[in-house]
Structure formats: C-alpha cells, structure tokens
Amino acid sequence: SAVISQKPSRxxxxxxxxxxxxxxxxSQVTMMFWYxxxxxxxxxxxxxxxxxSEATYESGFVIDKFPISRPNLTFSTLTVSNMSPEDSxxxxxxxxxxxxxxFFGPGTRLTVL
Amino acid sequence: xxxxxxxxGPLSVPEGxxxxxxxxxxxxxxxxxxxxxxxxxxxxxxxxSIYSNGDKEDGRFTAQLNKASQYVSLLIRDSQPSxxxxxLCAGGTRGGNKLTFGTGTQLKVEx
Numbered sequence: 337s338a339v340i341s342q343k344p345s346r347x348x349x350x351x352x353x354x355x356x357x358x359x360x361x362x363s364q365v366t367m368m369f370w371y372x373x374x375x376x377x378x379x380x381x382x383x384x385x386x387x388x389s390e391a392t393y394e395s396g397f398v399i400d401k402f403p404i405s406r407p408n409l410t411f412s413t414l415t416v417s418n419m420s421p422e423d424s425x426x427x428x429x430x431x432x433x434x435x436x437x438x439f440f441g442p443g444t445r446l447t448v449l
Numbered sequence: 450x451x452x453x454x455x456x457x458g459p460l461s462v463p464e465g466x467x468x469x470x471x472x473x474x475x476x477x478x479x480x481x482x483x484x485x486x487x488x489x490x491x492x493x494x495x496x497x498s499i500y501s502n503g504d505k506e507d508g509r510f511t512a513q514l515n516k517a518s519q520y521v522s523l524l525i526r527d528s529q530p531s532x533x534x535x536x537l538c539a540g541g542t543r544g545g546n547k548l549t550f551g552t553g554t555q556l557k558v559e560x
Contacts, residue, residue, distance in 0.1 A: 337495075367546050378537060378552045379493070428492055435500075436481040436541035438548060440492040 338363050338433060340441035348447045349419055356415045357444045359429035364409035367432035370402070373443075374425045382427075385412045419448045452476075453540050455551035463559055468525040470554050472538030475519065481541040482514055483548065484523045488534045497523060528558045 339362040349355050359368065370382040383391040383404055391404040405413045416423050424447050430438040452475045462468045470484075481500050485493035499505045499512040499521070511524040521540075525532055535553040542549075 369547075379550045381547060384547065432546055436546060436548065437483065437495060437498055439495060443492045 337439050338365070338431060340429065340431060340439060342427075342429060342441040342444050344444060345442065346445040346447075348449060350449055351420055353419055354415055354417045355419065355446060356413050357427050357429075357446075359412045359414070359441055361410050361431050363433075365431040365433065366409070368406065368412045369430045369432070369438065370404065370412070370414045371428045371430065371440075372425045373428060379428065382414070416446065419446075421448045424448045453538055453549050453551040455536075455538050455554045457552055458555040459557050460554055461557045461559055462528050464528060464530060466528050468528045468532065468556055468558070470523040470525075470536050470538075470556065472521040472523075472551055473519055474521065474538075474540045474549075476540065476542060476549070477516075477519065478542050479540040479549075482512070482521045483539040483541070484510075484512060484521075485537040485539065485550075486532075486534045487537060487553065493537055525556075528556075530558050530560060532556060533558045 341360045343358045368385045371379045373379050381394050382397045383393045385391045385404050385406040387406045387409050403415045427444045429441045432438050455472050484497040486496050487493045497512040499514045505512045509526045513522045535555050537553045538551040539548040
C-alpha cells in the first residue's frame with residue numbers, strides 16, 4: 337500500500353467561498369482519483385487526475401466547479417468552488433497502485449453553512 | 450448504466466459465525482472486483498481483490514467471483530465485533546481504471 341495524506345481533514349466554510357483540498361502520496365503514482373461521499377451514501381467518482389494531462393470528469397461534475405491540479409506524480413489538489421450547502425460531504429482522494437487496486441486517503445469532511 | 454448492487458443491511462451475525470456479503474454487477478465488461486471495509490467516520494480500506502472465477506482466500510476472508518452469474522461475495526469466518534463496519538463492493542472495467550461502487554452492506558457482529 338502507500339501512505340496517503342489529505343489536508344485539511346475537515347473544514348467549515350461559508351456559502352460562496354472556495355476550498356482547496358490537497359492529497360499527497362509517499363510514492364509516485366500515475367492515477368489519482370477524487371471521490372465524494374455524502375452522509376450515508378456510497379462513493380461517487382468526481383474525476384480522474386493523471387499527471388501531465390487534464391483531469392477527466394464524470395457526468396454531473398464540471399471543471400469550473402471542481403478544478404483539479406496534478407503537478408507531479410505524488411500530489412494533487414481538488415478545489416470546491418462557489419460552495420453551497422449541497423457541497424457538504426466527505427471528499428476522498430485515492431491512488432491506483434496495481435491493476436485497478438485503489439487506496440484511499442483519510443478524507444476531508446466539508447461543511448458548508 | 451453500469452451498476453453494482455448490494456443489500457444495505459444491516460446484516461447481523463453472532464460472534465464466531467460466518468458472515469456472507471453479496472454483490473451483483475451489471476457490466477459484463479467488468480474484469481476486477483474489490484471489497485472495501487469502511488468503519489464509521491473513516492475512509493474505505495481495501496481488504497480483498499479478485500480477478501478470476503472461483504475463490505480467493507486471505508486469512509478469515511474469502512472472496513468468490515462468478516462471472517457467468519455476475520455475482521461477487523465476501524465470506525468472513527469467525528466473525529469478530531471488530532468486523533462490524535460497512536462493506537463496499539466495487540467493480541472495475543476492462544482497460545479502464547475507474548471503479549464503480551455499490552452502496553455498501555452494514556455488518557453488525559453481536560456478542
């Protein structure tokens with residue numbers, strides 16, 4: 337496995353502001369992913385982030401709302417822009433270490449007031 | 450729409466019993482399957498991967514895959530209270546890196 341960290345671990349934000357979540361892994365990985373998990377729900381993939389290319393977004397998620405950076409093979413950021421209470425959720429990054437095996441960071445718990 | 454379906458539970462089993470968790474999937478192109486354990490307030494933890502038909506054992510865990518029936522299961526032997534968690538089934542597609550997750554089954558192991 338790998339050691340994956342996320343910052344911040346939790347935050348409370350005001351409506352209309354933006355929050356950038358960082359994901360750091362202790363080894364170089366090609367594929368990183370960003371998920372959202374709303375209370376009591378399963379995981380929904382937001383986007384796939386490959387180093388050196390634009391992130392690929394899933395249906396229902398757009399770059400203007402969730403811009404992603406992937407500057408190198410160990411780091412990625414997800415920004416949640418112009419937040420509303422509906423964005424309150426847990427945001428998780430994951431990395432693929434072997435064939436389709438994904439390992440998750442500890443998550444960022446976001447509350448939007 | 451590609452789906453992975455699980456019974457949400459809760460599934461209650463007594464300590465020491467075998468817990469059986471089931472999952473079906475709709476995408477026949479799925480080639481890899483995973484079971485994650487998620488404790489309340491924590492992130493998912495990968496516990497089993499299975500890629501071919503049959504059984505795969507790892508300690509107290511056995512994953513079973515039947516591609517013809519599009520069915521995946523996880524057996525937990527000698528269930529312990531520490532196994533109480535939500536178990537997420539996920540399927541990956543051929544040539545792709547994305548996973549589709551089920552809604553999870555809550556397992557409760559009772560003393």
